Amino acid sequence: MNPVSINLTLLFQILSFLIVLWFVNRYLSGPIGKILRERQERIRAALAAAEQARAEAAASQQAQIEEIAQARAEAQVILNAAREMAERLREEQLDQTRLEAARLIEQARKAIVSEREQAKQQLRAYVIDLTIDATRRIIGRSLDTAAQHELITSTIEEVLATPRVSHGGRMDA
Template sequence: MHFEWTNLVIVIVAFLILYWLLNRYAFGPLFSVMEKRRELIKQQMDEAAQTRNQATQFVEEQKAALQQARKDAQDIIEQARQTSNSQAEQLINQAKEESLRLKNEAARDIETEKNKAVAALRSEIGAVSVQIASKVLQKEVDPKAQEQLVDNYLKDVGIRQ
């Protein structure tokens, strides 16, 4: 076995050259590629996590929207029910009012007709009674004074009635 000091130096020099060459031409690019892949994977994982969060958020939002829609529908139904109730009531009230008005009108009409009839009857009776009286008396009574007389009489009768 020999121990040559030159071997030691040769190996050191060769090793250092090899180290420099590998570092410069092989490992440097390889490390950067590995680093890039690491970053890519990290980025993708981040993205996946983000997407998942977004999805969860969307689902939450959807749920909330659905809840809201359900509530809105309920409200609308409720409102419709209330409106219909109040409308029905209103209609009934209107109908009642209308009928009352019609009734009153009818009563008033009857009254006026009655009054008219009474007035007509009164004048008729006056004239007839004058004619009767004149027929009976065979003489001409002043029709004006006679009418006055009958009128007074009828009024008395009317009050008594």
């Protein structure tokens, strides 16, 4: 027996191979290949969608970060403006208070001066009256009222104008 004999079996085997090729193409590799391609396409589309969603999420996150940064910047501006305004108001309030205090002090000073002048006038009038009364009692008769008044006033003026030493050694006006 020739171990490598070639005969009519070859044609049968070619035919058999063609049949199995047709079958595999029709029922196995064709459908499976189509399924694999569809699945691959679906996975590719899903990956693309996921990538797009990721990019959108990243963009959204970036936009949020930018918005937050912008809001922070605006808040900082507002805060600075508020601080400046508060500082200005405080300065204005302080100036106004100082002015008011100065005004009140001036007013008090004027009142004091006025009170003092008024007290001086009252004291002077009292001293004159007292002097006139004393003089009348001493000399026993009444002087001319207008003349007395003139005389005493001038005397008091002189006395007041002359510096004196008080009991404590202090010079009084």
